[in-house]
């Protein structure tokens with residue numbers, strides 16, 4: 615089967631703990647600081663439970679990214695879903711380094727953007743990257759996102775409030 619995405623499940627916890635735990639040095643510059651418990655099976659189980667609760671409340675769509683064999687190689691989430699006159703959400707994503715460079719993040723971003731517009735009825739998906747995360751910026755550009763600004767000291771990443779470039783994809787663009 616081709617690479618795909620699906621809703622995260624509780625039984626993804628052991629594999630996610632392995633992928634995140636074995637690659638802590640790779641992800642650390644791009645993520646909030648994590649307690650060591652986050653990288654355990656139990657820590658991932660708790661994170662998945664919270665994500666699924668947010669999903670049930672209509673606030674998020676947490677997905678895993680699958681390779682051609684159906685194995686989980688990463689994650690992509692639509693979060694901060696806001697309705698009313700905004701109809702917008704944000705996305706965050708990651709792919710394990712051993713599966714990088716095969717188009718998984720680009721394909722997942724395209725799929726999740728289609729879900730946001732066609733199934734959730736949103737009209738805007740936003741993404742924020744560290745200013746030096748050129749790889750992620752290329753992924754966004756390939757998936758059709760456009761840079762619209764810079765947010766100073768926007769997110770606390772790797773222990774520092776860091777500037778981010780802001781991108782969006784508009785349903786009616």
Ligand SMILES: CC(C)(COP(=O)(O)OP(=O)(O)OC[C@H]1O[C@@H](n2cnc3c(N)ncnc32)[C@H](O)[C@@H]1OP(=O)(O)O)[C@@H](O)C(=O)NCCC(=O)NCCS
Nearest residue numbers: 644707708709714715716717718719720742743749750752
């Ligand atoms: C950024 C990140 C998500 C990229 O994931 P990825 O799956 O490697 O991304 P893609 O494969 O879609 O694109 C990366 C490269 O693969 C190449 N590629 C795309 N499709 C391909 C295919 N079918 N076959 C081979 N290579 C392909 C692209 O040309 C691209 O190369 P380039 O960036 O030099 O132009 C991943 O490196 C990561 O998780 N980084 C750490 C966390 C992070 O930065 N998250 C994003 C925060 S904003």
